[in-house]
Amino acid sequence: MRVKSFQIRPLTQGDKKWVASVLTENWGSEIIVARGKLHRADALPGFIAIQKEKPVGLIIYRIEAKDCEIVTLNSLEENKGIGSALIDAVKNAAVQVGCKKLRLVTTNDNTMALKFWQKRGFTLVTIYPGALEKSRLLKPEIPLIGIDGISIRDEIELELRL
Numbered sequence: 001m002r003v004k005s006f007q008i009r010p011l012t013q014g015d016k017k018w019v020a021s022v023l024t025e026n027w028g029s030e031i032i033v034a035r036g037k038l039h040r041a042d043a044l045p046g047f048i049a050i051q052k053e054k055p056v057g058l059i060i061y062r063i064e065a066k067d068c069e070i071v072t073l074n075s076l077e078e079n080k081g082i083g084s085a086l087i088d089a090v091k092n093a094a095v096q097v098g099c100k101k102l103r104l105v106t107t108n109d110n111t112m113a114l115k116f117w118q119k120r121g122f123t124l125v126t127i128y129p130g131a132l133e134k135s136r137l138l139k140p141e142i143p144l145i146g147i148d149g150i151s152i153r154d155e156i157e158l159e160l161r162l
């Protein structure tokens with residue numbers, strides 16, 4: 001078994017500036033829209049991965065009445081287990097408050113993420129065709145074209161039973 005070269009800890013107030021920069025760089029702003037709802041991701045709980053005192057990964061989630069949703073996940077050092085470890089941290093947080101499942105929403109262009117989540121036990125539960133039209137009303141900066149030149153059109157909801 002490989003020795004982990006990073007640590008995972010909950011986000012603190014002191015991480016706010018870094019969190020805002022990761023969100024803006026990767027998702028256009030701190031505002032994340034999914035299923036017609038707008039979230040200020042920088043105001044939500046999360047976990048950070050630290051390697052050699054440098055932040056290298058971020059997961060943000062929200063829990064409302066035992067409904068637990070992963071809002072964003074970013075690994076800045078890929079293929080070292082950071083993404084998986086961040087998911088495990090949210091899984092533990094969700095189980096502790098009695099959530100029975102963990103869900104998330106991704107978009108149709110993110111085929112790599114679909115592979116990643118499914119390999120970690122998440123299953124596709126619903127496709128929302130054309131959902132991005134509504135999302136762009138709340139967040140106009142969502143691009144029309146996404147990963148690999150694919151039009152960003154639909155939302156795909158995945159879930160993991162805990």
Ligand SMILES: CC(C)(COP(=O)(O)OP(=O)(O)OC[C@H]1O[C@@H](n2cnc3c(N)ncnc32)[C@H](O)[C@@H]1OP(=O)(O)O)[C@@H](O)C(=O)NCCC(=O)NCCS
Pocket residue numbers: 002072073074075076077078079080081082083084085105106107110113115116119
């Ligand atoms: C998706 C994402 C979070 C994955 O993060 P990551 O840190 O690379 O994830 P992991 O390292 O845990 O897993 C990636 C691969 O590395 C491999 N890996 C895990 N630990 C490893 C280790 N210690 N050494 C080498 N490889 C390892 C895993 O086998 C995995 O491969 P698999 O998916 O084929 O099983 C990252 O690619 C990312 O930030 N993408 C852009 C944002 C995004 O799309 N987020 C999801 C939005 S829905």
